Amino acid sequence: MYAPLLANRYLTSRIIPFIAVGAVALCVALVIIVVSVMSGFLEMVRSSGKTLTGDVVVSRPITGIPYYEELLKDIEALPEAAAASPIVETFGLLQMPYGTGDGGKQIEMVEVWGIEPSSLDRVADYASKLYWRKPAGEAGDESAEEAIASLALNNPLRDPMFHRESAGMSMKDDRGEDGLVLGIEISPFNQRSSDGSYRTIDPRTGAQSADYFLPNAGEVTLTLVPVSERGSLGGEKRRKFSVVNEFQSGLYQVDANRVLAPLGAVQAMLRLDSAPIVSTTEFGEDGRPTVIGESPRRATTIVVRAEPGVSALALRDAVKIAYQAFSSRLAKDPTRFTKPPLPDGVNIATWEERLADFIGPVEKERELMRTLFSIVYLVCAGLVLAIFWAIVQEKTRDIGILRAIGASRTGVLWIFLRYGLLIGIAGSLLGVLIAWAVVARINDIHGMLGSPAPLWLKVGSWLAVAGALAMAVRGVRRASALHTVLWSFLSIALSLISVVLLLHHGFLVWDASVYYFSRIPSSLDLFTAATTALGGVIFSVVGASIPAARAADTDPVKSLRYD
Numbered sequence: 348m349y350a351p352l353l354a355n356r357y358l359t360s361r362i363i364p365f366i367a368v369g370a371v372a373l374c375v376a377l378v379i380i381v382v383s384v385m386s387g388f389l390e391m392v393r394s395s396g397k398t399l400t401g402d403v404v405v406s407r408p409i410t411g412i413p414y415y416e417e418l419l420k421d422i423e424a425l426p427e428a429a430a431a432s433p434i435v436e437t438f439g440l441l442q443m444p445y446g447t448g449d450g451g452k453q454i455e456m457v458e459v460w461g462i463e464p465s466s467l468d469r470v471a472d473y474a475s476k477l478y479w480r481k482p483a484g485e486a487g488d489e490s491a492e493e494a495i496a497s498l499a500l501n502n503p504l505r506d507p508m509f510h511r512e513s514a515g516m517s518m519k520d521d522r523g524e525d526g527l528v529l530g531i532e533i534s535p536f537n538q539r540s541s542d543g544s545y546r547t548i549d550p551r552t553g554a555q556s557a558d559y560f561l562p563n564a565g566e567v568t569l570t571l572v573p574v575s576e577r578g579s580l581g582g583e584k585r586r587k588f589s590v591v592n593e594f595q596s597g598l599y600q601v602d603a604n605r606v607l608a609p610l611g612a613v614q615a616m617l618r619l620d621s622a623p624i625v626s627t628t629e630f631g632e633d634g635r636p637t638v639i640g641e642s643p644r645r646a647t648t649i650v651v652r653a654e655p656g657v658s659a660l661a662l663r664d665a666v667k668i669a670y671q672a673f674s675s676r677l678a679k680d681p682t683r684f685t686k687p688p689l690p691d692g693v694n695i696a697t698w699e700e701r702l703a704d705f706i707g708p709v710e711k712e713r714e715l716m717r718t719l720f721s722i723v724y725l726v727c728a729g730l731v732l733a734i735f736w737a738i739v740q741e742k743t744r745d746i747g748i749l750r751a752i753g754a755s756r757t758g759v760l761w762i763f764l765r766y767g768l769l770i771g772i773a774g775s776l777l778g779v780l781i782a783w784a785v786v787a788r789i790n791d792i793h794g795m796l797g798s799p800a801p802l803w804l805k806v807g808s809w810l811a812v813a814g815a816l817a818m819a820v821r822g823v824r825r826a827s828a829l830h831t832v833l834w835s836f837l838s839i840a841l842s843l844i845s846v847v848l849l850l851h852h853g854f855l856v857w858d859a860s861v862y863y864f865s866r867i868p869s870s871l872d873l874f875t876a877a878t879t880a881l882g883g884v885i886f887s888v889v890g891a892s893i894p895a896a897r898a899a900d901t902d903p904v905k906s907l908r909y910d
Contacts, residue, residue, distance in 0.1 A: 361576050363734055366768060368889075370730040371774025372781060374723040374881040379782035381720055382875040384789070385713045387868015393699075395597035398461075400698045401432070401470045401650035402659040406753050407693050410576045411435065411619050413685045418673050419649065427657045427665040430469035433646035434897030435461035435613045437571060441533075441606060444565035455533060457606045459571065461613025464516050468776050470652040473516075478531050478545065478596045479562070480512035511562060515592030518609045525609045526591030527567065532603035534561050534593070543866075562589040569608065573618040584616040610646075619645040642685055659697035667695050717875070724886040727774075731767055731890030739763070739894045747901060760899040767891025771884035778883060779876050793867060800848040808845040815841055 406411070407420075412418060415433050422431045436458070443453040467473040474480075520526045531537055531545060536559035538548045549556040557563060566587045573581040588608070596602055614620040622642045653662040667690070674687050699706060785792070815838035822830030 349426050349854065363738065364766075367731055367734045367770045368774045368777065368778075370734075371727050371771060371883050371887055372712055372777035374727045374730075375775050375778025375879050376781040376785070378717075378720045378879045379779065379872070379876050380785050381784050381881075382713070382717050383782065383870070383872040384868050385772045386872040386875065387870055389706075389709050389713050390870075391597070391868060393706055395601075397471075397698050397702075398476065398596040398598060398601065399467065399473065399650070401430075402653040402695055403651040403663045403695065404701050405649040405651070405666060405670065405693060405695050406436075406647060408436065409574050411647040412649070412693065413643040413645050413687055414677060414683070415644070415646040415649060417677075418670065418687075421669045421673050422649070422666055425662075425665050425669055427654055427662045429651055429652045429654045430466065431651045432466035432470045433610060434467075434648040434650060435459075435610060435617065435619060435645075436647050437461075437613070437617060439606075440570040441529075442568035442570070443534075444561075444567060452466055456604075457533070458604050459569070459606050459608060459613060461608050461610040463610050464518055467650070468516070470786060474512065474516045476596055477512050477515040477528070478593050478595045480507045480515070480592075481510040484910050489776065509560070511592045513593070514562075518591060518607075520569075520589035520591055522589075525588060527569065527588045528592045528594050528607040529590055530602035530605045531593045531595045532599060532604070534559075536561070536564075537593070541597055562594065564590070566590075569606070569616075571613070571616045573616070575618075581618060586612070588612075614644055614646075619647075659699065663695060663697050670695060706752055721882070724882050727771075727883055728886040728890035731770065731887045732893055735763060735767065735891045735894035736897070738766075738900045742898075743901065756899040759901070760895050763891055763895030763898050764888060767888045767895070768884065770891070771887025774887065775880035775883035779880050782876065783871050786869055789867050789869050800851045805845070805848050807846050808841060812845055813827050813842045814839055 393641065405418075417433050419433060422428050439457055441455045441457045443455060445453055447904045460471075464473055514520065514526065515528050518526050518528065534547075536547050536550065537545045539545055547557060547560045548554070548556045549559055561567075566589055568585055568587050570583055570585045572583050594602070594607065596605075611620065621644045651662060651666060653659060669694060671690050674690055677683050677687050815834050819831055819834035819838055822828075822832075822834055
């Protein structure tokens with residue numbers, strides 16, 4: 348009965364246990380904040396990497412999958428699949444409408460995707476990736492007009508001329524001709540500002556200008572080279588397109604290199620569209636080979652979105668079975684002159700498997716950060732050990748009295764272990780609370796750092812300095828060395844803070860134009876919070892165990908000899 352009473356009494360009767368609680372809280376909060384932000388970055392990378400790919404990807408590069416329309420129907424008939432969309436992936440050259448200064452035109456090497464906007468929108472919410480579109484209210488609680496009004500005054504999206512979502516969805520220009528949608532980072536005139544939005548900038552003056560908005564800047568020329576099933580190159584295909592919109596996926600490598608084009612246009616340029624099959628032995632009256640069939644259109648990739656509640660792995664397995672049935676059915680059909688590739692010749696993978704080389708290193712960085720910051724646990728244990736050692740030294744007489752009246756070694760040991768447990772629990776809970784408060788408001792904190800300190804804060808800090816100095820002088824007059832030293836150190840610290848606030852005109856630690864994500868992740872990693880809090884409790888008990896064992900070994904005769 349005396350163990351909990353004494354543990355609670357020791358915890359609340361001195362200031363030193365609260366120092367231990369604060370130390371544990373700061374250690375726990377540090378780990379949770381850092382790892383939560385890293386986990387948030389990982390989730391941003393994962394969600395960005397999934398952009399425009401769906402949950403499962405079926406791919407056969409270069410030559411593509413024939414009769415893909417039938418495969419799409421088979422996949423969409425699966426209970427695990429919500430939607431599917433065909434894509435033709437290739438690489439090409441894009442001649443930009445602006446020059447290089449030596450009389451030529453700038454040429455970019457790009458990744459080209461031929462897409463069907465409507466079906467891709469069902470799979471990967473393509474419409475929301477179009478950058479130049481009319482702003483919509485968030486979560487339906489804000490009208491489009493209010494959303495526009497909330498934009499910065501120099502944001503081009505305030506101008507209806509930049510609202511081109513319909514052109515991006517149809518991939519048609521004002522003349523009804525095919526158009527391209529470029530990654531937002533391809534154009535050098537799109538300058539990303541600190542709030543994450545884009546401006547079209549005149550490179551000569553640095554001023555914002557609609558003349559350098561690519562849909563207004565003229566046509567671009569796309570060059571593709573078809574490749575046969577035998578690997579031989581066909582003649583290059585060049586075609587001019589208008590730029591009808593630009594997209595932002597959230598992944599820099601994609602936004603700086605990818606061009607979206609109408610599926611039919613890319614199929615025609617790569618000779619993946621339908622074409623007649625002629626006989627090599629039969630000829631018509633005009634001497635031309637007899638047409639005996641038609642080669643089907645092909646798609647190199649099919650992206651699939653899972654139904655809600657269905658995992659990507661479950662969908663992948665279902666798509667594999669569907670493709671096997673599709674391949675087997677068409678292989679047995681004598682009317683099909685072109686056969687689809689065998690299942691072994693087609694890659695069917697989840698989006699995570701497809702992007703494993705990209706996501707894997709980020710996950711390893713997070714785990715490395717978690718491991719390195721786990722050293723903080725040793726700091727917790729060391730602080731608790733040092734503080735408890737001092738407490739045991741101070742309470743030697745109390746321990747001797749307990750041992751003299753019959754308290755066992757185990758009882759004394761349990762007093763201090765329970766003491767350490769209480770400090771660990773209190774410190775860990777406080778640390779989780781601090782971490783939650785910081786992570787939840789981290790963007791607001793960053794915003795405050797990015798703006799000049801308000802006048803009231805500057806005045807208040809100097810008033811605090813004056814108060815601390817007055818208390819230090821009071822300590823000198825009362826001949827109290829402790830009060831003098833404490834208030835002197837506090838006045839020095841407050842003076843430094845006040846000077847910083849006076850000189851602070853705002854700085855951005857997190858610049859969206861550099862780091863690409865417009866906001867710092869602000870969600871608490873619950874798993875990390877739980878494991879870190881548990882670690883704080885365990886290591887607090889570990890740190891308390893050595894002083895507790897020393898207290899248990901106290902000889903009551905020696906401790907009371909001079910009392």
